[in-house]
Amino acid sequence: MTRHTDRRLKIGVCCASLLGYLVVGYWLQVRHGFIIGDSLARVSAAQSVLFSRDPHLAAIGFIFTPLTALVEIPWIALSPWWPDVTARALSGSAMSALFMAGAVLQILSAGIDRGLPRAYSLAVAVLFAVNPMIVFYGSNGMSEAPFIFFMSWAVRRLILWMADDDVHHLVTAGGIAMGLAYLTRYDAVACIAAAGLVVGTTTYLRARARPRLRRALLDLLMVSGPGTAAFLGWAVISWLITGEAFAQFTSQYGNAAILEQSGQQAPTFGTGVGFALACIFLMAPTLLPIATWALVRRRRQSRWQVLIVPVAIFGAALTFQALSYATGSTFPFLRFYIIAVPLTAFLAVLAVPDGMPAVVKRRGRYAPPPRIPDPGRHSRFAYLPVLLALAICVPFTAWGMSLPKYAPQEYALGAVLSPDPDSTSPRKALERRIAASFSTERQIARYLENLHLPDSSVITDTVYGFAILAASPRPQTFVVPSDPDVTALLNDPVDSGIRYLLAVPPTGRGRSDALNLRYPTLYDTGADIATLELEIPNDGDSQPNWRLYKVLDPAPES
Known part of the structure; x- marks a missing residue:
């Protein structure tokens, strides 16, 4: 009965999230014409695969990684009968809504996996789902939604692997989630490396028998090998077709060329890191308190190692983006640090007492002893402070999205959310121009x-x-x-x-x-x-x- 109830809860939350993001996408992009350029560019690339003068798969291009555009192709096929699918980037909204609903499902499932009260798991998932950055990027066709989904899927399965040493979790996290994540966003390469380091080190420390190094290397390859293969494979295909292995960085259409053409000045290293930290704080102001509380609670029970998974993998993506901007190779965009939102949600799941965990089907040889439910898990005071800390992120993020310095792609939402056509202020005029793009x-x-x-x-x-x-x-x-x-x-x-x-x-x-x-x-x-x-x-x-x-x-x- 419990398993059946959990399944119905997951299906309900996933479907509600999907519908919500689709409605927001339609409202923003079709009704108001608020479309992000990169989203529409991906739609155009997917359209070229089916309806260009010379339809072929390579028309999808090699500046962006391919998965987001590939997922849009079935929707693009409907464009002759429904023009808004391409003209208003509605196919992109469908893609991002699907993946972001999947990310909400992963957050909810992480709590259910650990036997937490359903009300708490549901509350964490809802607070994640309604975060303004999650709503916006779950509905606008950008690559943030699939990246968050694949990273959340990988982190959830690696947390389970930490508890039961089941090799199937490594296959899912590395062989599927990590590999597909790289075909979504280039910063996944840092997450792939971090996952390999975490898994290899953990296996080496667990396995006390003589072939421990071999076992550690095998687990490392299992979790990082497919992502590495995706990295090399995409580079080789790009080189064979275009003559450039990493077109995003070397092409006249890539980031480096855009930065040079726009005349954007590279920040100093300290300024770049400071900007990244400010963006993380704007989206997850209570990240450090929740992480600290999770560490304190788990150190008491010698279960702190599980915290390494979300901190290392999500932290690798944040570090990659911070260093990229600090070294002048990317843009000052708030969205590049959106992975701080699922990081905070996963830490909220790990910052409360464990309940009765799900039954382990295949416990590995080096699995730690089964968890025993915490005696204080029925106390509401163990859950409410964490929920309140997580809830603070929602209005704080909304405020951060209104700051042009940190959110140049989001603050123009003010032209849609609070239109003032009679205003003559420079900010309102700029908001209207951004909202009228294309x-x-x-x-x-x-x-x-x-x-x-x-x-x-x-x-x-x-x-x-x-x-x-x-x-x-x-x-x-x-x-x-x-x-x-x-x-x-x-x-x-x-x-x-x-x-x-x-x-x-x-x-x-x-x-x-x-x-x-x-x-x-x-x-x-x-x-x-x-x-x-x-x-x-x-x-x-x-x-x-x-x-x-x-x-x-x-x-x-x-």
């Missing part, structure tokens, strides 16, 4: 569609053009860098049947635009191959003003 690109897509152009008649780069492709009901109209014949068409648009060129200013990120690289004067003069037909001012913040050039007619044959 409305201009949707208008361009409609304009070109009304021209009834044939396939392969418009050249644009996806540096900025991804939003136009995503909004177009006929992406086959466009020639883009992932097409195998793009170089030939770009070199001779006049005689190749190209009718229009979509140009952006050759400044900032526009310097990497393929059209600007081939024709440096195109935006200003037409480069003697095209005449200006339309100039389109952009309503979105940090988005370029577009110019539509009509390609000259080919010279008549003499």
